[in-house]
Amino acid sequence: MTDFSNALSVAASGMSAQAQRLTHVAENMANTDTPGYRRKITTFELDRGFDATQGTVRPGPVRLDQSVLAQIYDPRPPLADDTGHFDGSNVDLVVELADAREAQRSYEANLRIFDQIRQMSSSLNELLRR
Amino acid sequence: MDIRSTLAAQAYQPQRLPQAAPAQEDGGAFTQAMTNFAETVAQGEMQARAAMTTGADPHALVTALAQTELAVQTAVTVRDRVVEAYQELLRMPV
Numbered sequence: 157m158t159d160f161s162n163a164l165s166v167a168a169s170g171m172s173a174q175a176q177r178l179t180h181v182a183e184n185m186a187n188t189d190t191p192g193y194r195r196k197i198t199t200f201e202l203d204r205g206f207d208a209t210q211g212t213v214r215p216g217p218v219r220l221d222q223s224v225l226a227q228i229y230d231p232r233p234p235l236a237d238d239t240g241h242f243d244g245s246n247v248d249l250v251v252e253l254a255d256a257r258e259a260q261r262s263y264e265a266n267l268r269i270f271d272q273i274r275q276m277s278s279s280l281n282e283l284l285r286r
Numbered sequence: 287m288d289i290r291s292t293l294a295a296q297a298y299q300p301q302r303l304p305q306a307a308p309a310q311e312d313g314g315a316f317t318q319a320m321t322n323f324a325e326t327v328a329q330g331e332m333q334a335r336a337a338m339t340t341g342a343d344p345h346a347l348v349t350a351l352a353q354t355e356l357a358v359q360t361a362v363t364v365r366d367r368v369v370e371a372y373q374e375l376l377r378m379p380v
Contacts, residue, residue, distance in 0.1 A: 164352050165349055168289055172345040203290070274352055277359075278359065284364075
């Protein structure tokens with residue numbers, strides 16, 4: 157059973173990592189209009205904490221997108237400089253949508269694997285039952 | 287309570303078992319399997335309790351419950367086979 161339970165853990169770690177990624181996408185989308193906000197980029201790394209044989213994934217340290225912030229012209233806010241511009245965020249909604257879709261697809265793939273492992277072990281037990 | 291704690295508990299389990307179940311002359315493997323099964327079920331219950339009370343990671347809960355399900359299925363199947371074999375013996379004409 158250890159192979160099955162290891163595989164279950166790996167699939168669950170993938171789902172957890174994708175959920176974390178979706179959290180960051182949601183944060184980016186929510187802060188689209190926040191002045192000076194830099195979009196968060198989720199990184200993934202191999203988790204070899206206590207057992208090197210287990211290939212679970214975990215979200216790595218969050219990186220901030222260092223691309224230039226959008227210059228927004230609006231002289232009214234107190235943030236605006238002499239020319240009437242202030243720093244917006246560098247979030248691109250289309251990119252965030254694509255990232256969210258990618259996270260969803262990856263989550264689904266991990267979920268299918270999880271379900272398949274359960275089905276495989278169930279059919280193994282079924283074989284024993286006959 | 288996240289997935290890593292579930293994984294850690296699993297990784298430590300083999301090292302903890304020898305003390306929990308001292309090797310006997312016969313039935314040692316079976317005792318060990320039963321201890322393993324009991325540990326898996328207890329861990330599933332612990333995760334379920336943590337998820338309900340403290341809002342722990344649902345992925346850890348799903349993993350623990352799936353593993354518990356597999357363990358219970360295996361145990362039930364093995365028990366059925368053992369009982370079947372015993373009844374086979376009872377039916378034997380003497």
